[in-house]
Amino acid sequence: MSDSDCRGRSVALPHGVQGAADANFGCTLRAFSQLFPGRRFGGGALAVFQDGEPVVDVWTGFSDRAGTEFWTADTGAMVFSATKGMASTVIHRLVDRGLLDYDTPVCAYWPEFGENGKAGITVRQVMAHRAGLSQLNGVSLTELLNPRLMEERIAASPVSAVLFDKPAYHALTYGWLLSGLARAVTGQGMRDLMRAELAEPLRTDGLHLGRPPVGAPTRAAQILAPQRRWPNHLFDFVAPKLAGLARSGAFGSMYVPGVMSLIRGETPFLDSEIPAANGVATARGLARMYGAIANAGRFEGVEFLSAETVARLTGPSALQRDRNLVVPLSFHLGYHSVPFGVMPGFGHVGMGGSVGWADPASGLAIGFVHNRLVTPMVLDMTAFVALNAVIRKDVAAARRRGYQPVPDFGSGPFELSKPVAG
Template sequence: MAQTVLAAGSGLPSGVQGAADPHFSGVLRAFAALYPARQLGGGALSVYIDGRPVVDVWMGCSDRRGEVAWTADTGAMVFSATKGLAATVIHRLVDRGLITYDAPVAEYWPEFGANGKSGITVSDVLRHRSGLAHLKGVGKDEVLDHLGMEERLAAAPLDPTYGTPAYHAVTYGWLLSGLARAVTGMGMRELFRDELARTLDTDGLHLGRPPVDAPTVAAQTLFPQSVIPTPIFDFVAPKVAGLSFSGMLGAVYFPGITSLLQGDMPFLDTEMPAANGVVTARALAKMYAALANDGVMDETRLLSSELTRGLVGEVDLSPDLNLGIPFSYHRGFQSSPIPGFLPGFGHIGLGGTIGWADPETGSSFGYVHNRLLTLMLFDMGSFAGLAPLLSNAISAARRDGPVEVPDFGSRFQGPGQTSPGDLAASSD
């Protein structure tokens, strides 16, 4: 007997919108429990099996006051989960023969070869081994100037940490965008739309703030809005961050960093391909669905079979110089160092957002939300509770036959395009 799709008011937990395969009812109860009050934000979860959507749900609020409901087209800033999208853009360029993994970056971006960096390869950059993780004392104005940051990294000297795994928390995106710009003449904001959103036929993939006429609307990140004086930290942090071996602080800190998440979130008004992607869970899961299924999504090839197979890397337990713990990276994607936990690859973002693909089961998922610093202090690890439930539900759905859900959200829209049908779908 065919199973009925769970829907709002008909099987989904109270407050949850969208639809889901009944095998995921336990996952949805856990998901709903993460948003017990309107003032604690909102989020969305999407799951694909064999390239077909089986979960597409959302709940909660997208604003700080808890007054604006999350919708099918609400996007969240996903912090470092953006890195997986930027890496996929590079893989698309490799597939077309514009870039080779083992070639020096300077072969395509001649300015990058300055000051001893001529040997750094594309693969080194993708694997966080270029030695260029630290921000070297830049301020807020410099960080918001993405072209200036690309030039600064191109002119930087070779660092002693070159070749060692060291998480490039912020600089990673500018390294990839400088490389992509050198071979295409286009910035990453445009490439996200052209290479990913257009190819996958979804509006839900943006770098930075979506245009005002876009169906995708950015949620406000929940972050303290009051300015609390911290004179000792403000005095010490820049000095520590400027040291050669300042670890993660040197890779992420710059004066004024918190102000970029306040008010209308200036963080979204630049191109930071390591951190400021604004995406829907659906679009994130859809991209990883292609990577989990031989590079194909909806009969459209995102990546070649050969390249897609090469995205699965061996687990490397070498401690990361900045994170202090093992974190395997292969061609721009993370894999779990814990055997049996989260098989496959993808990328996690600050706060616990995540996009993931598992080629063994042909499954993928995307989880996004707008919480960063709230009373829900376990936000960063909140997905850990969903992961085993998801794994079990995916296995059960594959065994019994997955139940496909309706296609929510807006399809790709280029500049100036509007579609009444798409807008109607997004208002659900």
């Protein structure tokens, strides 16, 4: 889209898009709407914060596979690995309160973790995906869905000599590493901590671990992915053996027999606590969290993270290859960057392309969620890079001309104890 296409834009939203946006963001709205051209492409939402204020909050498309239920202000998507950014932010809140320190060994807080050569692994190494504990090592589907058991397995696991202290993406184990650590110092699981440390102080119901509770305003969209299973006996025979190899890479960090069944039907994956992968978030919820980070740690005038902690979240850019992902993502304290300055700042993308992002240098924060996993839009994982470029151009214009915050949409924190009117 050329600059000339964007001249004369107004606050009018493209057909099918709901919500609101500052008048400077016409190009952003058009680019966003073009990602959802029909029922087969599901739905999604985009929220943009600048200097702690919401300037875009829009949604469009459909939340179900049949294309009959419209996306709403309170529709959330399972954001896969963007959940890691949420879990990491919980840890930073605990660091701010003096309950954790990045350079202290994990076993100082979680004694059981010190077994099998792990006594020297620090919180910082865990959050940089350098703990050498990325592989699942034969976990079954039943075990995968038992968070306390997975924390115990991680605590008892030996370190991989091949991967220790090297960047090696912990696709699923990262979540149980953080939840075990957080449980050791708070006595609470990560589902409760995300509610108490993220959703409540940010005044949003749009951040959950797993399926939102019955009665919560947020409803999880169905994932668009193949629902039929075609038996492949050769793959089923070979895959477990391949995943068990010391150099199995990403496959060994994610593969569990039958794992695809977890995203079919009513998505059984949401009925557990997988703190690395099964967060349900609205774009607004993610943008509020990253908006606070990009705004020196403050949300609506209140400290969410200390400025000192936020200053430490920007890590050095590096091009060292990740042993599991192959591409260099420069993980630092739980968030990653993108090589070659393609997207300034840091955050976390999830499988399929949902993402939360912060750029403290410019005060910009973005939340983008959708429900596509395998659809005709084959470039979902990279679509946000192009959308981010458009957003940044509109932000530059907004800062020159001035901008107006948009109204609040969606629901505030859901209280389980709230009485139901009779």
